[in-house]
Amino acid sequence: MRRFRAVYIIWLRDLKRHFRDRARIIGSLGSPIVFVFILGQGLGASFRFTGAEADFDYKVFMFPGILGMTVLFAGVFAAVSIVWDREFGFLKEMLVAPVPSWSIALGKVISGATIATSQGALMLLLAPLVGIRLTLPMVLALLPTMFLVSISMTGMGILVATRLKSMQGFQVVMNFIMMPMFFISGAMFQLSSAPAWMDVLSRINPLTYGVDALRSIMVADFPSRYPLGYDLAMLAIISSALIIISIIAFSRQQ
Amino acid sequence: MNPAEPIISVEDLTRVFGSLIAVDRVSFDVAGREVFGFLGPNGAGKTTTINMLCTLLKPTSGHATLNGYDISSQQDQVRQSIGIVFQDPTLDEQLTARENLQFHAMLYNVPASEREIRSRRVLEIVGLAERSRDKVETFSGGMKRRLEIARGLMHYPRVLFLDEPTLGLDPQTRTAIWEYVHELRQQYGITVFLTTHYMDEAENCDRIAIIDHGNIVALDKPDDLKHRVGGDIITLRPVDAEATRRELKDRFGLNGAILEAHADNSGPAGTHLRLEAPSGRTLLPQLLKGLSTEILSVTVREPTLDDVFLSLTGRQIREEAAAGKMAVMKDRIRIRRRARSH
Numbered sequence: 001m002r003r004f005r006a007v008y009i010i011w012l013r014d015l016k017r018h019f020r021d022r023a024r025i026i027g028s029l030g031s032p033i034v035f036v037f038i039l040g041q042g043l044g045a046s047f048r049f050t051g052a053e054a055d056f057d058y059k060v061f062m063f064p065g066i067l068g069m070t071v072l073f074a075g076v077f078a079a080v081s082i083v084w085d086r087e088f089g090f091l092k093e094m095l096v097a098p099v100p101s102w103s104i105a106l107g108k109v110i111s112g113a114t115i116a117t118s119q120g121a122l123m124l125l126l127a128p129l130v131g132i133r134l135t136l137p138m139v140l141a142l143l144p145t146m147f148l149v150s151i152s153m154t155g156m157g158i159l160v161a162t163r164l165k166s167m168q169g170f171q172v173v174m175n176f177i178m179m180p181m182f183f184i185s186g187a188m189f190q191l192s193s194a195p196a197w198m199d200v201l202s203r204i205n206p207l208t209y210g211v212d213a214l215r216s217i218m219v220a221d222f223p224s225r226y227p228l229g230y231d232l233a234m235l236a237i238i239s240s241a242l243i244i245i246s247i248i249a250f251s252r253q254q
Numbered sequence: 255m256n257p258a259e260p261i262i263s264v265e266d267l268t269r270v271f272g273s274l275i276a277v278d279r280v281s282f283d284v285a286g287r288e289v290f291g292f293l294g295p296n297g298a299g300k301t302t303t304i305n306m307l308c309t310l311l312k313p314t315s316g317h318a319t320l321n322g323y324d325i326s327s328q329q330d331q332v333r334q335s336i337g338i339v340f341q342d343p344t345l346d347e348q349l350t351a352r353e354n355l356q357f358h359a360m361l362y363n364v365p366a367s368e369r370e371i372r373s374r375r376v377l378e379i380v381g382l383a384e385r386s387r388d389k390v391e392t393f394s395g396g397m398k399r400r401l402e403i404a405r406g407l408m409h410y411p412r413v414l415f416l417d418e419p420t421l422g423l424d425p426q427t428r429t430a431i432w433e434y435v436h437e438l439r440q441q442y443g444i445t446v447f448l449t450t451h452y453m454d455e456a457e458n459c460d461r462i463a464i465i466d467h468g469n470i471v472a473l474d475k476p477d478d479l480k481h482r483v484g485g486d487i488i489t490l491r492p493v494d495a496e497a498t499r500r501e502l503k504d505r506f507g508l509n510g511a512i513l514e515a516h517a518d519n520s521g522p523a524g525t526h527l528r529l530e531a532p533s534g535r536t537l538l539p540q541l542l543k544g545l546s547t548e549i550l551s552v553t554v555r556e557p558t559l560d561d562v563f564l565s566l567t568g569r570q571i572r573e574e575a576a577a578g579k580m581a582v583m584k585d586r587i588r589i590r591r592r593a594r595s596h
């Protein structure tokens with residue numbers, strides 16, 4: 001029990017820090033909003049969907065994808081804060097404490113997922129503006145789904161953090177991992193006509209299942225790629241694997 | 255545990271970084287309730303030794319036990335037994351002073367009912383009671399250091415490591431912290447392991463290990479260490495150092511060392527001659543009567559730990575480094591105070 005207390009303590013600290021920084025909370029919603037209302041508006045004019053009505057609104061298609069993007073960025077970023085903690089020395093305070101190092105990593109995964117989900121929840125407030133009508137059952141399905149997606153993202157973030165010496169390397173992670181993950185997830189366009197290599201990558205990308213699940217829940221009249229149950233099962237498998245791998249990597253490194 | 259058994263026992267502990275041997279087959283024991291000090295110049299291997307003892311760094315070779323637990327194979331138990339104030343900052347600057355303390359208390363399983371009482375007490379001791387609800391980000395360097403120490407005193411471990419704990423702090427704060435450390439030791443039987451540059455702080459120790467280039471060159475009670483130096487220290491400031499040195503050798507059989515001293519509180523800058531003599535006070539009048547070469551000034555004093563270090567290694571511990579850092583910090587504190595009063 002004591003071991004799980006440490007998970008809670010680390011979670012509590014990260015949440016305190018996060019919710020204190022209002023400017024960052026608002027700021028990190030900036031790019032999703034730009035994506036939806038500028039890119040979505042612009043691209044929508046020239047978009048043709050397969051399997052949906054010809055006048056299907058692109059913004060509605062894109063919105064679940066942007067939710068996925070919010071969760072991706074918030075989740076990875078929250079987990080990579082371990083690198084800050086290392087630079088500012090605070091990681092030493094945690095590592096030398098009488099708590100197992102797996103509980104530190106697990107605490108980080110859960111706090112990151114909580115933060116990412118809360119960012120996603122904030123984005124949900126914008127759904128009516130693109131013409132998506134949210135119902136309570138929908139929201140109750142969306143929140144745990146986002147949490148599940150977030151866990152893969154934070155797990156991956158922890159893994160990245162064990163390799164990063166300083167925050168300067170984060171740019172590389174952003175360009176070579178996060179951006180490709182986002183584009184190969186079906187967030188911005190359907191993957192049905194994608195080349196084979198992209199199709200393969202999309203199948204190991206947790207965000208693919210995340211975006212597909214969010215879209216199934218939010219947009220009933222759009223054909224989803226996989227059944228919702230399949231999406232959730234894949235997410236659960238990938239998330240569990242990433243949690244385990246990231247905890248092992250974190251504990252090894254110390 | 256048997257009280258006669260040492261609480262820390264170190265045997266041939268070694269740590270290598272690339273080709274540098276930072277800690278070189280070090281062995282020593284620390285008794286329970288002891289205040290044990292590591293004294294040595296920058297880069298001597300003090301922090302590296304502490305990092306190994308508190309399980310943050312794996313030894314290259316050698317063994318150590320702490321509170322009966324092996325530092326390599328029983329890390330969890332070792333961490334249960336210790337507390338540490340690191341040399342480098344490890345605070346969460348986005349949290350308030352009080353939150354940093356509370357977080358620490360939670361990590362170390364301090365009962366909820368005790369947390370508030372203890373954090374108030376330690377903040378009082380380091381003079382930060384009024385700032386307890388401010389973000390650490392807004393603190394001066396010296397204030398952060400004080401908070402760091404306060405946090406280390408929140409739980410009562412078997413062994414408390416203090417790595418250069420009071421560097422840059424004003425004398426009153428240092429005294430208050432030391433009083434509290436001694437109180438904790440009395441009440442809870444805490445053993446204190448500290449490293450320091452300050453000679454007067456080293457005097458707080460029951461025993462001191464002098465460490466240089468990763469080796470322990472001496473380990474004893476402060477007074478006994480000082481007795482190892484041949485009595486009193488006489489410092490002469492001659493006009494012609496070489497001539498006076500030769501005369502002392504020929505006429506009195508004394509071996510003087512020529513030092514280029516910097517201006518500090520022990521005398522003016524320039525070339526000095528340093529002598530060790532069993533009873534300097536009685537020797538001095540004879541010296542002055544007998545010497546034909548000209549002398550500008552003379553001091554006689556009892557040996558300090560710095561002299562012990564000098565006589566063991568031929569070098570001085572650079573206390574200026576510490577003094578310099580402290581001056582900078584004090585300035586910073588002063589500037590902040592002024593800024594706040596406007």
Ligand SMILES: Nc1ncnc2c1ncn2[C@@H]1O[C@H](COP(=O)(O)OP(=O)(O)OP(=O)(O)O)[C@@H](O)[C@H]1O
Nearest residue numbers: 271274276294295296297298299300301302303341
């Ligand atoms: N992580 C590291 N990588 C490489 N070399 C290191 C590392 N840590 C310490 N060293 C080297 O080991 C030696 C001992 O360092 P250590 O920090 O133990 O000195 P110290 O006695 O604590 O000095 P100070 O009084 O300056 O704190 C130094 O030469 C230092 O450069």
Ligand SMILES: [Mg+2]
Nearest residue numbers: 300301302341
């Ligand atoms: Mg050091």
